[in-house]
Amino acid sequence: MYVLLLILLGISRYRAHKNSQLPDGFYAAIVNSFSNRNIMFSTEMIRSSMLFIYVGVEEGESEQIRNAMHYRGTHLSDYKPKTQKIFVMSAQKAPVAKSVTRFYVRLNMKMSTEYRVFMRHTEGRARNIAFVREKLDEVNTFYSHEMGEQIGQVVKESCWKPNNQGLLINAVFFNLSWARTFNSEATYPREFRVNAARSVMIPMMHEDRRSPNALIKPDQPDGLAALQMSLQAMNILSVARNLTMMDVFVGIPKFKIHSDLELSPAFEKMGIKDIFKPSKSFSTLLHRNTNFQIDGVIHVVTFEFQEQGIGTPSTDVGNLNYLQKPER
Incomplete structure (x- = not known):
């Protein structure tokens, strides 16, 4: 399970690097901040949601975010024509991914008219x-209504504190189907090695066929940490382009991951520090120039891996091939 998530993280890192939108350090900062957890994240959606904060802040705090996130504009008006494109990630009938971002500001802190107008141009x-x-x-009921019950609890009580001033929340779930799904009748319990000392019995999906393959795995039962480090320097898409046709018997666990990350420790590693301290630099966000701070940036991803694919799309039962986007 953890190996699969690491592969997904590697793809996310490579795409960010390829598009020159995020530095390599962003991937490393998040992974190193949660080194003892199974995690999953979308660098693109984190970058998009952080725009909500960036366009409301001035002075040194703005520069910290711009450098770390590689934003090109320096003023709120630079982003108005493009915000809808930034935040829309779904097809009309069958969304590949759905993302909902909300920025909650303390009740007695009035937001500026300019900032509210900006928000009308975004999906958030x-x-x-x-x-x-x-x-x-x-708030949790709202996210459940917008994204479905599969999103689970988005905001924990430990993050929702009475003295909060600003809380940015982004939630994502993916909905991709296999071109040919696993046969549910071939799902049965098998042993799964958690670590060198522990194994558990879990439902495993199975497939026996000839297909293009490449294997990324730890050398030892306790070798996940070393594998994680090697993935940081791996070109995942290059591996995918050089697959070898083989007869394989595939066994993949069914599982659901709910990854909720409070990202301020990762941002601080990247040099974004001052927005988490009281300052009067949020002069674009607020109607009056007053002390304000961000109390948390929450990123939640729900990922369900099952016979139909990722999520719960309607597909015919067949054989595993590869993931494809739903037809538009």
């Missing part, structure tokens, strides 16, 4: 809110 929203338990339930 900023709103004033009281950081009380009743509103936490409201």
